[in-house]
Amino acid sequence: MIRHHPDSNVLMEYAAGTLPWAMSLAVGAHLQLCPRCREGRHQLDCVGGGLLRHTEPQAVHSDSLARVLQRIDQDENNPSQSDLIGPEVNTAHSAAVDSGNRDRPLDQLPRLVDKLVRDNQPLHWRRMSSSLQMARLASGQNQCEVALQRIRQGGKVVEHDHRGREITLVLYGSFSDADGVYAPGDFLVREPGEVHRPMATQDQECLCLSVAEAAVSVTGILGWLVNPLLRFRPA
Known part of the structure; x- marks a missing residue:
């Protein structure tokens, strides 16, 4: 059962289209796994639609339609809006998430994550x-x-x-830290200054999608050696 969800402010920003794109990926993937948050988003859409119906029409430039179509063409390689909000998971043709000399097919990836993985094949795993x-x-x-x-x-x-906000979405397996246990579909937000040490369960590995605003900072003596080597690479 999913116990951890985006808060109401994050869900509202997502529904309004004002949430940063990378974070929208994590929220969209969570929605494909979580009926409760899909219903919450639907209610927000209804509220937004009601507000629009009572808003005075505004004049637009004559070339607005052409510019919108051009923008769609430019973004055709990005995940579609249906990928971000649809409830389905990819159960028939899941991407293989390879590690070393072995491939592990995951049969419950959200369609959005499956598309990201396929678009990034072959995956380059770094230990x-x-x-x-x-x-x-x-x-x-x-x-x-x-x-x-x-x-x-x-x-x-x-x-x-x-060092920055980090969103984690559990895709497979589970892990725990001092604050609780997190299972598939759980959506976690860590803010700057929050310290933790995740640990996977003993019976299976854990796979997560992460969206981070900055590199993490290893605590303790080990941090003096490791932190200068950590790289932050948005793409």
Whole structure:
């Protein structure tokens, strides 16, 4: 059962189209897994539609339609709006998320994440520690780093702080930290200054989608060695 959701402000920004693109990817993927938040978004759409009906019409430039069509053509390689809001997960042709010499097909990826993975094949996994691997995903923006993060079963990620806001969506398996346990579909937001140490369950690995505004900062003595090597690469 999904226990962690975007708060009402994030969902409102998403429905209004004002949430930054990279963060909209994580929210859209969560919506494809969460009936509760899809209903909440639908209610916000109804409120927005009602407000529009009572808004005075505004004049537009004669070339507005042409500019909109041109923008659509420019963005045709990005995920479509239906990918962001649709409820379905890709169960028939899921992307293989490869690691080393093995491929692991995931049969419950949200369609949006499946499309990102397919568009970024082959994935380039980077070993961050003995327990954590990361594969960055190009998502057509330059503000946040979008990535898949894989924690091996029973593995502990080194304790770290956050230099910017980070959104994590659990896709497969589960992990825990001092604040709780997080299962598939759970949506977490970590703010700057929040410190934690995720640990995957003993029975299976955990795969997450992450959207970060900045690189994390490893705490303790190890941070003096590791932090200068950490890179932040939006794409």
